[in-house]
Amino acid sequence: MINLGIKGRILLLALIPVTGIALVLSTYFIHSQLQSLDYALNNHGQALARHLAIASEYAVFSGNREILEALAKQALSEDAVVTIIITDKRGVTLLNFRNRLAETDIDERQKIRIFSQPIIQQIITNLDEDEAFYTEEDSTNPIQETLGWVAVKLSLDTLQTEKNESIFNSLLITLLGIILSLLLAIRLGRGLTRPLLKLHCAAEEIQRGNLDVHIKRESKGEMRTLEEGFQSMATALRKSRKNLQQQIGRATAGLHESIQTVEQQNTELKQARQKALAASEAKSVFLANMSHELRTPLNGILGFTRLIQKTHLTSEQQDYIETIEKSADNLLHLLNDILDISKIEAGKLTLQKSFCNLSSTIDDALSLLAPAAQDKGIELISLFYQDVPETLFTAADRIRQIMLNLIGNAIKFSSAGFIVIRTMLEEETNERVLIRISVTDQGIGISAENQKKLFHNFEQLDNSMARQYKGVGLGLAISRSLAELLGGEIGVDSREGDGATFWFTIRCHKLQHKQGEQTPMPQFSGYSVGIYDPNETSSLSLMHILKASGLKVYPHQHPETLFRQIASDTKIDIVIMATSLDSQDTEILQSLLSKRRHKTDFSIILLVNSVDPVTLLFVRQQYECLCIPKPLRKQEIISALESLLAPHSPQQTAEISTGSNAIDSLSGYKLLVVEDNAINAKLVAHILTQVGASVSLVENGQEAIDSYRHTSFDAILMDMHMPVMNGIQAAQWIRSQEANDAHIPIIGLTASLLDTDRENYFQAGIDAMLVKPADNGHLITLIRKLCAQPEFSQRVCAKTPPSVDADTDTPSPIKTSLTSMLIKEIPDVRAKMQTASAVGDWQQLQEISHKFFGGLGxxxxxxxxxAAGRLHRCLISEEYSTITDTLADVFMEMDRLLASHKNDRA
Structure with a gap:
């Protein structure tokens, strides 16, 4: 809508009604006048025709043409009359007179109107007075006879002229009225807009800051009231500004004082921050030193544990040593997490994912905590549901750490009963699964109020619990962060006095083929097992394992039902009995042994809630039965069943003797190894050829491309830092040349793997990353996985755990050979390092140290x-101020190694 001012609105207000009324009235009067003119013309034409009809009665009757012409000439004397036509009753024209003056115009326009009247003869009949049928009506209504017709044609020009004059006059009067109204509206608008314009000018002055505005009050009525109000407003604004300026002055003075106070506080905060940073740095140094001090004895424990494992041990000793090794290994992981709590809070903790067996991971956690649970008389039960895939791509060490925290807390806050660990499948897609793992105890429970305090750093329910149960309240906080990093969440369901269920979820990739799923074992086909376990949950856990292996299972919670089944004709090959070794269980066991002596076609396996080697040895010797400690491990159950059901089966013997080799075999695989370091290349080639692979060696990315063009490989193992062309460039070229259905797995090898490097490698098309020194078994497994499942790539990244000594995987002869090669390379490497350091070429020094560091593993x-690792990390983090000292340490260790090698040769 058009934005009009007051003047325009006044004009519209004045003109619209006046114009509307004028147009309506003009239209009405013009219409009425035009109708009157038409009516007058029609009356005149009818009257003229009627007059001629009456006057020409005698002439038509008598046939006197002269009288008719005289009448016609008299009628044609009028300008409007154009033609007069007289006909007899048969339609024969008696007279046709035209107005010669109007004839031309009539022919051109043909604007005429015709009026006609009949020529009637009046006949009066004379009747005798004695006529019988004479009536009064006959005397007043004479007989009429039509003699002919008179037609008069009148021109419409005169009528049209009169109409035009009428329209013109009406419109002229209307226009004059509108103009007069417009003039009056303009005059009235000026009277209103002039004072408003003055007010507008005054408002602009006030807007510019001039509040000393004076408005002349010349108007009357409401406009004068408006002017007075505006003047009062300007006066009020002037007073308000004055007061505001005074307040601003006072506020400015107060603000100045506040600023001085804030500046003083900022100075104090800055000093406090510097102190806090210094304290944090001191804490970091302390933690680093403590890390070194703690790692040293733990590494010693691990080293001597591995040495003990190489000696001749009984099965109990072997199990005990393995438990020590796992405990020390997990202690190292826990130490890493405690030292890296700041990384967790900063969101910088990353996961090292790889293929793992989830069931074995959970069993490992249960085995580590079994002694603590059994000391309190608590039984650990694992329910691994059959629809859960066993082989997953995730961080097994972090899952184990969460499990240790949750199960450890459950043991800590329980005094008896059992703890159930359930592993369930929550969601499943074509590529990913959501796994839910819960730990349910029968402990003291947690109130709703205290549940809000969980999962926060250094938070415990209350101080009394901290004294009673010990701990610093860090485990659940770490578990929460790890669960979130694993793509899930963590929570608790509990009521005070009614136990608690801690649960967490993980989201991870699964294998597309059926390799990780539980499948029946053909060697168990046709065998049946009877179970006696009063604990229904524990019995259900064992049933899952046995049914998944293809065995027929008969569970019993009461010994009477078991004995009845043994006495019946039902075939039972093995009886598995859970015992607590109390008097009641001992009686049941004696009865079972007695029945076995009478019916020797079944074996007995005892499940004992103890990992004490002395107890287990006593049970085996006392009852001459296989004895398996709780918590149950799937592999131990399977091994025990195999030893009883098929102890001499050639097929089983072959499978046992070759199973491991079959898993690790790469027979028939054709692999390309791209490595510029001769030591690394020789070692990788040795590892792969030992398991049957055919290996081709090249030294840089360009040679890898040339080999790829001419030869077909099953997989490529490629170093990332190489001369001529690095691993990223080579991988990008290979991916650009691949067909859609021809994907060759590429495994990257590097001595260091930062988060930023990881993304660059994956974007280049590398399927998996391994950090040198890589675990031999993991390398072989990864090659088999990627070759069998190429679509499961683009996010595989793993490295040897820090607690595992990668050197133990390298056979002694090849290690000696590699060390000899290193001795030959040291002088050349040292010279290159000295040159790069002297000229300050840190990039070149980093390349040299990276290559050298990778081969030392x-x-x-x-x-x-x-020492080389410290140098490499300094170069990556650009800590150039410490490079000189670190480089000196590297040179010193080089000299020691050369001297030691020289003495050995001497």
Whole structure:
């Protein structure tokens, strides 16, 4: 809508009604006048025709043409009359007179109107007075006879002229009225807009800050009231500004004082921050030193544990040593998490994912905590549901850490009963699964109010619990962060006095083929097992394992039903009995042994809630039965069943003897190894050829491309830092040349793997990353996985755990050979490092140290590798101020290694 001012609105207000009324009235009067003119013309034409009809009665009757012409000439004397036509009753024209003056115009326009009247003869009949049928009506209504017709044609020009004059006059009067109204509206609008314009000018002055505005009050009525109000407003604004300026002055003075106070506080805060940073740095140094001090004895424990494992041990000793090793290994992981709590809070903790067996991971956690649970008389029960895939791509060490925290807390806050660990499948897609793992105890429970305090750093329910149960309240906080990093969440369901269920979820990739799923074992086909376990949950856990293996299972919660089944004709090959070794269980066991002596076609396996080797040995010797400690491990159950059901089966013997080799075999695989470091190349080639692979060696990315063009490989193992063309460039070229259905797995090898590097490698098309030194078994398994499942790529990244000594995987002969190669390379590497350091070429020094550091992982030079690792990390983090000292340490270790090698040769 058009934005009009007051003047325009006044004009519209004045003109619209007046114009509307004028147009309506003009239209009405014009219409009425035009109708009157038409009516007058029609009356005149009818009257003229009627007059001629009456006058020409005698002439038509008598046939006197002269009288008719005289009448016609008299009628044609009028300008409007154009033609007069007289006909007899048969339609024969007696007279046709035209107005010669109007004839031309009539022919051109043909604007005429015709009026006609009949010529009637009046006949009066004379009747005798004695006529019988004479009536009064006959005397007043004479007989009429039509003699002919008179037609008069009148021109419409005169009528049209009169109409035009009428329209013109009406419109002229209307226009004059509108103009007069417009003039009056303009005059009235000026009277209103002039004072408003003055007010507008005054408002602009006030807007510019001039509040000393004076308005002349010349108007009357409401406009004068408006002017007075505006003047009062300007006066009020002037007073308000004055007061505001005074307040601003006072506020400015107060603000100045506040600013001085804030500046003083900022100075104090800055000093406090510097102190806090110094304290944090001191804490970091302390933690680093403590890390070194703690790792040293733990590494010693791990080292001597591995040495003990190489000696001749009984099965109990072997199990005990394995438990020690796992405990020390997990202690190292826990130490890493405690030292890296700041990384967790900053969101910088990353996961090292790989293929893992989820069932074995859970069993490992249960085995580690079994002694603590059994000391309190608590039984650990694992329910691994059959629809859960066993082989997953996730961080097994972090899952184990969460499990240790949750199960450890459950044991801590329980005094008896049992703890159930359930592993369930929540969601499943074509590529990913959501797994839910819960830990349910029968402990003291947690109130709703206290549940809100969980999962926060250093938070415990109350101080009394901290004294009673010990701990610092860090485990659940770490578990929460790890669960979120694993793509899930963590929570608790509990009521005070009614136990608690801690649960967490993980979201991870699964294998597309059926390799990870539980499948029946053909060697168990046709065998049946009877179970006696009063604990229904424990019995259900064992049933899951046995049914998944293809066995027929008969569970019993009461010994009477078991004995009846044994006495019946039902075939039972093995009886598995859970016992607590109390008097009641001992009686049941004696009865079972007695029945076995009478019916020797079944074996007995005892499940004992103890991992004490002495107790287990006593049970085996006392009852001459296989004895398996709780918590149950799937592999132990399967091994025990195999030893009883098929102890001499050639097929089983072959499977047992070759199973491991079959898993690790790469027979028939054609692999390309791209490595510029001769030591690394020789070691990787040795590892792969030992398991049957055919290996081709090249030294850089360009040679890898040339080999790829001419030869077909099953997989490519490629170093990332190489001369001529690095691993990223080579991988990008290979991916650009691949067909849609021809994907070759590429495994990257690097001595260091930062988060930023990881993304660059994956974007280049590398399927998996391994950090040197890589675990031999993991390398072989990864090659088989990627070759069998190429679509499961683009996010595989793993490295040897810090607690595992990768050197133990390298056979002694090849390690000696690699060390000899290293001795030959040291002088050249040292010279290159000295040159790069002297000119400050840190990039070149980083390339040299990276290549050198990667090769040291497979040689007998741990101290030199540690020093080279420190140098490499300094170069990556650009800590150039410490490079000189670190480089000196590397050179010192080089000299020691050379001197040691020289003495050995002497």
């Amino acid at each position: 497979y040689c007998d030079a741990k101290k030199l590798r540690a």
